[in-house]
Amino acid sequence: MRKALHLNLRVDPTQYISQIRNVPGYDYIHLVRQSKFMLDMSLLNDKVYYLDEIFSPKEYVKRNKISLLHAHHGQLGVLLLPFKDETKLPLVTSIRGRDATMANQPVGYLENMKMLFERGERFFPVCNYLADRLIALGCPPEKIRVLYGGVDLDQFHYRAPNIESSSQNILSMGRLVEKKGHHILMQAFQKIKDKFPNATLTIIGGGEMEEQLRSLAVQLELGDSFRLLNHLHKSQVREQMANADLFVAASLVASNGDVEGIPNVLKEAMATGIPVVSTNHAGIPELIMNDKEGVLVQENNVDALAGALEWMLENKALWPYYSANARAKIEQAFDLNQQLLKQASYYDELLGGY
Numbered sequence: 001m002r003k004a005l006h007l008n009l010r011v012d013p014t015q016y017i018s019q020i021r022n023v024p025g026y027d028y029i030h031l032v033r034q035s036k037f038m039l040d041m042s043l044l045n046d047k048v049y050y051l052d053e054i055f056s057p058k059e060y061v062k063r064n065k066i067s068l069l070h071a072h073h074g075q076l077g078v079l080l081l082p083f084k085d086e087t088k089l090p091l092v093t094s095i096r097g098r099d100a101t102m103a104n105q106p107v108g109y110l111e112n113m114k115m116l117f118e119r120g121e122r123f124f125p126v127c128n129y130l131a132d133r134l135i136a137l138g139c140p141p142e143k144i145r146v147l148y149g150g151v152d153l154d155q156f157h158y159r160a161p162n163i164e165s166s167s168q169n170i171l172s173m174g175r176l177v178e179k180k181g182h183h184i185l186m187q188a189f190q191k192i193k194d195k196f197p198n199a200t201l202t203i204i205g206g207g208e209m210e211e212q213l214r215s216l217a218v219q220l221e222l223g224d225s226f227r228l229l230n231h232l233h234k235s236q237v238r239e240q241m242a243n244a245d246l247f248v249a250a251s252l253v254a255s256n257g258d259v260e261g262i263p264n265v266l267k268e269a270m271a272t273g274i275p276v277v278s279t280n281h282a283g284i285p286e287l288i289m290n291d292k293e294g295v296l297v298q299e300n301n302v303d304a305l306a307g308a309l310e311w312m313l314e315n316k317a318l319w320p321y322y323s324a325n326a327r328a329k330i331e332q333a334f335d336l337n338q339q340l341l342k343q344a345s346y347y348d349e350l351l352g353g354y
Helices: 057-064 074-087 109-119 128-137 182-192 210-219 234-242 264-272 302-314 316-333 336-351
Strands: 002-007 026-032 048-050 068-071 091-095 122-125 169-173 200-204 226-229 246-249 276-279 295-297
Touching (some): 002 057, 074 091, 074 109, 109 128, 169 182, 182 200, 182 210, 210 226, 234 264, 246 264, 246 302, 264 276, 276 302, 295 302, 302 316
Parallel strands (some): 068 091, 091 122, 246 276, 276 295
8 A cells, every 4th residue: 555644734623634534545644743742642643743853754664655745725835845855755745725816925935836846746636716716826737636625525424404483593613714704794783683693604624813703703793693603522513513503604705815716604504404594705606606506705794694594594495506506516616525535536646547
C-alpha cells in the first residue's frame, strides 16, 4: 500500500481527518508543524509526527516509504517545498478558502504562492469558485482538480421535515467570525420576529466575535428568542440539528477579503433533511440552486435574508421539495466515500496507477 505524508494546520476532529486517514489504497502519516498543534491527544497515534523534528527529509521518506506529499492549506504547501526539493516527491496542495485569495495574508504571500504553482504538481480547491481564484492568481489550470469536501452519509441520516409542527426553530453553526455572517442573520431575524413570535434563532460556535454578537443580541432586543451556544458535545449539536426547522448559512466576504469555500455544516444540514437558506457566496451556488435545493439570497443583505426567512416560514408546504432535492444533491456530488475515491484516483494519476 502506498503512503502519503499529509501536513495539516493541527490535529483535531475538524481538520479533514477523512481526507488524511481514510483515502482508499493509501496509508498515511499525519504531520503538523510542532507539538503545540496537537490539540486533541485522543487522536494521537504512531502515525502522527512533527515537522520540526524531521532533520533529514530524504532519510525520513525512505524509512517511512512515502510516495507523495499532501499539504492541506496553501501556506503549508509553501512550507513543504524544501521537503519536496530534497525528496523529489510529488506535492499536492488542498485549497480551502482564503489561501486562494489575498485576504489578510502576510507580505510575500503571492510570490510564495506563484512559486508553489510552478513547482507543485497538483492543487485541490474545494470548489470551482476557488479553482477560478487560483487561476486568476497564476496557477496553471491543468494542475487543478476540484475536490469537494464530503459528508459521511452513514452519520447524517435523512429525515423529511415535519411540516405539521408548530415550531419555527432557526439554526446556524460556524465559527464566530465575520465571513460567517451571523451578525447579518441576527438582524434579519429581528426584522421578522414580531411576525413570527414563536420563532427562535440558535447560533452554535465560538470565536473572536462572541462578545460582539452577544452585545448585538441585547441591542436588537432578541431576548429569549435567541441563543448563542458554544463548546457543545457532538451529541448536543446533533440534538440541536434534530430540533431545527430551518438551517441558515449567511456567508459573506469579510472586510479583510476572507471567503468561504462551501461550509461543511450546510452540507450536513442538507443531508439530514433540514430546509436551508444561504447566500450567493463563493462555492455555495455549486451546492444549492436557488428554489431547488433551498433558497439563496444576496450576501451581506439584511432585508434579502429577512425576506427569505419570512418566505420559508410561510411556505412550509415547500419544505419536503427542497429537502428531498438537497439530500439528492449531497448523495450525487458530496458523498464522502465518492470524494475519497476521487482523491485516490488523483493520487494514482500522479503516481502512475497501480
